[in-house]
Amino acid sequence: MNDNVIKFQRPSPKKEPPKLGPKGRKIVIWVAAIVAVVAVWAYYQFISPPTL
Numbered sequence: 532m533n534d535n536v537i538k539f540q541r542p543s544p545k546k547e548p549p550k551l552g553p554k555g556r557k558i559v560i561w562v563a564a565i566v567a568v569v570a571v572w573a574y575y576q577f578i579s580p581p582t583l
Contacts, residue, residue: 551559
């Protein structure tokens with residue numbers, strides 16, 4: 532019988548994504564730098580024209 536009764540409830544707290552600490556941030560930066568170096572090497576090794 533109480534189907535149209537509105538129940539007022541507090542919204543559930545949203546979980547924040549885990550934040551990277553300083554150590555995790557350094558690891559991400561180093562991995563990005565290594566990926567960039569490998570990408571440049573691969574470009575010059577396989578894609579670029581043979582004469583520069």
